[in-house]
Amino acid sequence: MWLKLGRRLGSLIIVMFLVATMVFFLTRLAPGDPAALMLGDQATAEDIARLRQVYGLDKPILVQFLLWLKEIATGNLGQSIFLQRPVIQAIAERAEPTFFLALFSVSVAALVGIPAGIASAVWRGRLVDQIVSGLAMLAANIPSFWLGLIFIQLFAVRLGWFPVAGYGEPGAPFMERILHLALPATVLGIVNSALIVRFTRASMLDVLSDDYIRTARSKGLSEARVVLRHAFGNALVPIITVVGLTAALLVGGAIVTETVFGLPGIGNLVVSAVLRRDYPVIQGALIVVAGIYVLINLLIDIIYTFVDPRVRY
């Protein structure tokens, strides 16, 4: 098992290297000179050249790449061109809403999706199944911005239960900030639950026809125990995978929701960085998100070993 994890860590480093390479060259391939952009229309060629030198933009691209690699390998993501502070700090400042949004959304998605998927499999073809499958189909096809706007209109504007948008005053108490996440997390959770419902249902159906389920019934166990302990225990691996991947996607993919709800998260940071060609921030954010993605995958692998003894030995 340790050997397996070691190998996994090795491949993780290779993946991160490839990601870094791609991130660097793709952002550089885009046209437009950030130095010129930064200084505006009135800048002279001299000003621009000086600035390029300050940010190392005048060196050959391969040299820039190697220097950059060395920096990120030591954890330094560089300096933001526009925000006047280290990229890592800019990301850290925006990490809280993104992190909690992803965490809450995936929790909502799992809490809704897993029980619905189980019920749907147990009562396959019956009314419950039809309702769940219909709703899941609907959820999968609703654009999150649309559902977001509806929720804002209904629960924030009309009923006033939740804040309309934003993340509270800077320095507001933690709970007040968190309350701002309730609506967006619900929206993202509902939209993302569809995939979890489908995976849970398929995985449960698969398992429910296995021989050991018949054995479990032959022992006289209650149907609830047969389904929840014997079937669900075996259906977990694909379910964990899809929940983990949902979490990973949410970290990077919450951009639209963050925009609709005016949350100052990483998605928001990336959008404004892209508009201003703030390369260090774009690159840094992509690296961090990819890193989280890879780490979540590693985490999924570790959880497998707890869930499935066949992986453990």
Added chain:
Amino acid sequence: MSMNTPSLLSIQDLEIRFRTEDGEIAPVRGVTLSVAPGETLALVGESGSGKSVTSLSVMGLLPRPAGRVSGGKILFRQRSGRTVDLAALPLSDLRGLRGAEIAMVFQEPMTSLNPVLTVGEQIAESVRLHMGLGHASALKRAEEMLDLVEIPHARRRVHEYPHQMSGGMRQRVMIALAMSCNPSLLIADEPTTALDVTIQAQILALIQRLQREIGMGVLFITHNLGVVAEIADRVTVMYAGQVVETGSVGEIFRTPRHPYTNALLNCLPARARRGEDGRRVVQSIPGSIGKIGDGCAFAPRCVHATDPCGVGTVLLETEMDRSVRCLRWREIPA
């Protein structure tokens, strides 16, 4: 059924139906058999004759919602002395009997155990439920059961997962699980078919030993007449969803009455007839299962068939301890 011992299990004229894409079929329609306490009844017949479906119906484990018992009775005498019809019993009552008074060992040792629970937990779960033991003592009981079925190092293996064991070991675990609450009836559906011959013999010996020790009745389903000769007291032969003959092992082997039983025995090598060989000898021959046609189901393949065989319903006739479903069984030489 011998008249002086009241039977433990008595299936009477059982009919089972399945809903399929091509309409409803009745793979079992006319099964009558009984098992006395402490007795082993072998249920034999070719593949598809309805042996497994019959045994599953006793446990109420027919695949749902496609399959159901559509006729007949499955009478079972509970430990309390009360006799119930398992086919009509509410599911909650049936659950109380499953694992406690009626236990089952399945054909597929490789897949019948839950891969994510240790074998100890799987046995202990049943023991906790039916014997009301706590966690620790249930696990202790599981360990004793593994010991009883001759699994070496039971103390260690109780914590192992099924995939860490061979097929033979897993089947022992299944037997340990089935026996853990001292059932009065054990249903074993081809428990050794998937195992190699030496392991087969060990498992059979094990079942016989445990049967003697706790005096349970055994319904033993098999293809293998060599196995029948070795362990059964009586034999029930099925063909195309019906019981065609029942008798003691000696009678069936010496003087088979039904032409199908005769055909079965004729493709058995002489050695096996004396119970020395364990090979699977009954080939699957397409029967006309499910359609309730007129006359004897075996007629198309029967060397003794005459005109009357093709009309009406052929009844299972019982005389002393012998039952035969054939119009001509008294005239046909064994």
